[in-house]
Amino acid sequence: MDILDWIQNWFKSNCDGDWEHGDGIQITTLDNPGWDVEIDISKTSIASMNLDWILNENSKQDWYGVKIENQKFNAAGDSGKLIFLLGLFKEMIEKIENNTIG
Template sequence: MEILDWIQQWFKSSCDGEWEQGQGIQIITLDNPGWEIEIDISKTSVAFLDLKWILNEKSKQDWYGIKIENQKFYAVGDATKLTFLLGLFKEMIEKIENE
């Protein structure tokens, strides 16, 4: 399943009449250029997770960072990393749900 199909399905299954009224999923662009993703995980199976900031920077054009804080998944990355960052979120959800 393609990552956009998966995230759409995950979003739809997470909607409960309230969750989607708040932060839900936000994807914005950065000016360096890059992507920023914020996903509310408060009503998910991974709401208990906490992850300190991890930055993986190979160069100014090849980098990403992630953290989980206050029941939110945060990820940023260079202009080529949107699919990769969404994939990290998917891996995290599937790993916890399959344990």
């Protein structure tokens, strides 16, 4: 299953008549250029998780960052990182579901 199929299924499985009327999933562009991904995790098993901003910057054209705060998964990255950023979210959700994150 590719990442877009997975995120689409994850979104559908979390729609409860209320959650999807809030922030849900937002994907926007940055002007440097890059991507910004924000996903509401308030109704998930990681809702109480917090993660300070982690930045991995190899160059101005090769970077990404991720954080979790206020019940939101936030990730940003260069213009080639959208699939990677969504993959980070998928990996985190799957680790939680498999009880492999402490």
